[in-house]
Amino acid sequence: MGKPAKNWLEWSVFAVSLVLVAGTLGFLIRESFVAKGGTAEVIARLGPPKAAAGGFMVPVEVANLGKGTAEDVRVTVVLELPEGEREEGALDIAFLPRESRRNGWVTFRNDPGRGVLRLGATAFEEP
Amino acid sequence: MIGIELSGLQLALLGIATMVLAALVLYFSDFRGSRRWARADTRLAMFRGTVITYAVSLVASAAILWVFGRFDGMGPAAIAGLTVALGVASTLGASAGRLLLQGGNDGG
Numbered sequence: 120m121g122k123p124a125k126n127w128l129e130w131s132v133f134a135v136s137l138v139l140v141a142g143t144l145g146f147l148i149r150e151s152f153v154a155k156g157g158t159a160e161v162i163a164r165l166g167p168p169k170a171a172a173g174g175f176m177v178p179v180e181v182a183n184l185g186k187g188t189a190e191d192v193r194v195t196v197v198l199e200l201p202e203g204e205r206e207e208g209a210l211d212i213a214f215l216p217r218e219s220r221r222n223g224w225v226t227f228r229n230d231p232g233r234g235v236l237r238l239g240a241t242a243f244e245e246p
Numbered sequence: 247m248i249g250i251e252l253s254g255l256q257l258a259l260l261g262i263a264t265m266v267l268a269a270l271v272l273y274f275s276d277f278r279g280s281r282r283w284a285r286a287d288t289r290l291a292m293f294r295g296t297v298i299t300y301a302v303s304l305v306a307s308a309a310i311l312w313v314f315g316r317f318d319g320m321g322p323a324a325i326a327g328l329t330v331a332l333g334v335a336s337t338l339g340a341s342a343g344r345l346l347l348q349g350g351n352d353g354g
Contacts, residue, residue, distance in 0.1 A: 132298060133294050133297065133298060135301070136297045136298045136300075136301030136302075137297050137301075139301045139304060139305070140261075140265075140297055140300055140301050140304065143261065143304060143326055143329070143330065144258045144261050144262065146254075146322075146323075146326055147254040147255070147257045147258040147261070147323075147326055147327070147330065148254060148255060148258045149254070150254035150323045150326070151253050151254030151255035151256075151258070152254075153254075154253070154254065154323070155253075188250055188251065188324075190251075213247075214247060214250050214251075216250045216320060216321055216323065216324035216327075217321055217323060217324070218321025218322065218323065218324070219319055219320045219321045219324055220319045221319055222319070246250075246251045
């Protein structure tokens, strides 16, 4: 008894699978050239604070616009209050790949409305 | 994190190695049930089976990662990297796991 011939559905599944696998591997190879030698560029943005049970929560959006992955990202947020008072918070992110963004919150005891919120230094490691 | 830390070339090599692993399990390891359920008489048939197995594992990996929100905020390179990294384990399920399930139905 001979082998049964493959029908059009089986060949179609194979074609779609081949495109998917070749496309994925080709994309990764292309990425290795595009991102070669590049470093991460981490930027952060603050949102409007909101009152919470533990204090005042400030949303922070962090994005990596560079060509490399950033590891152990630390974004500091500083609240400068009148009479020289100052409160500082930090948001830590384990990994931030290129073209990716993360959202987090920093909580302050003092009301940000009383002072000026600004971003402090941002640090990260190259994996 | 492997999918994020490795370079694109390393991930592509990982993908190729995963396909080789799938081919070994399905066609060259005399795995339980492989003679009956994964028989391929030509190289084209082996290649076809391997590609389909790996594609299924990539789709399953991507679906799982997406459902659990691992793609949120991620760029396309990171998405592809995470999928390929999880695809190693998924491919074992798609190849060996499939043979074990099918072989279990006929008692050996």
